Amino acid sequence: MxxxxxxxxxxxxxxxxxxxxxxxxxxxxxxxxxxxxxxxxxxxxxxxxxxxxxxxxxxxxIPPQAKGESPAWGNYVTVEDVDASVKLVKELGGKILVPPTDIPDTGRFCLIQDPQGATISMITYTPM
Known part of the structure; x- marks a missing residue:
């Protein structure tokens, strides 16, 4: 990696x-x-x-939990610690749309929404 x-x-x-x-x-x-x-x-x-x-x-x-959503590209931004970053997102007025979730053999991610409504994913990769 x-x-x-x-x-x-x-x-x-x-x-x-x-x-x-x-x-x-x-x-x-x-x-x-x-x-x-x-x-x-x-x-x-x-x-x-x-x-x-x-x-x-x-x-x-599109996964079942997002049924009805339009096809779309999403971006991931690397963070040192997803869980710590989630706390900061909440403190700054953002929302957590998908809570921190482990992806086997990859890392831990979540989907956030900023106070203006834009969404982006954060990820901490598992060290290789």
């Missing part, structure tokens, strides 16, 4: 939640020349997006 994933405050991952992952993969492969690596997960397939040899994001079906 390169230093970008470990740098507090750096954008480190982009993720598309979509109604048609197959069509999205075909589109982005052609537009950006990305390669794709499917990873079966419980109840779905998660596709890791690669620019050259570097993993830069993912594509996944």
């Amino acid at each position: 390169d230093n970008l994933f470990q740098q507090h405050g750096a954008f480190s991952w982009g993720e598309l939640m979509t109604t048609d992952p197959t069509a999205a993969k075909e589109f982005y492969q052609k537009v950006f020349g990305w390669t794709m690596e499917d990873m079966p997960m419980e109840g779905m397939t998660y596709t890791v997006v690669k620019a050259g040899e570097r993993s830069v994001g993912g594509i996944m079906p």
Whole structure:
């Protein structure tokens, strides 16, 4: 894992939640020349997006808990400690939309909303 994933405050991952992952993969492969690596997960397939040899994001079906949401790209920003950052978000008037959650073999993330309504995910990666 390169230093970008470990740098507090750096954008480190982009993720598309979509109604048609197959069509999205075909589109982005052609537009950006990305390669794709499917990873079966419980109840779905998660596709890791690669620019050259570097993993830069993912594509996944919209999960049941987000049913009815429009397809959208989301960004992850690395933080040193998701749980500590959640406390700061709350103190500053933000909301926690998805509480800190472990992603096996990856790290711990959450989805926050700033006081103006914009959303972004925070993640602390598991040391490799």
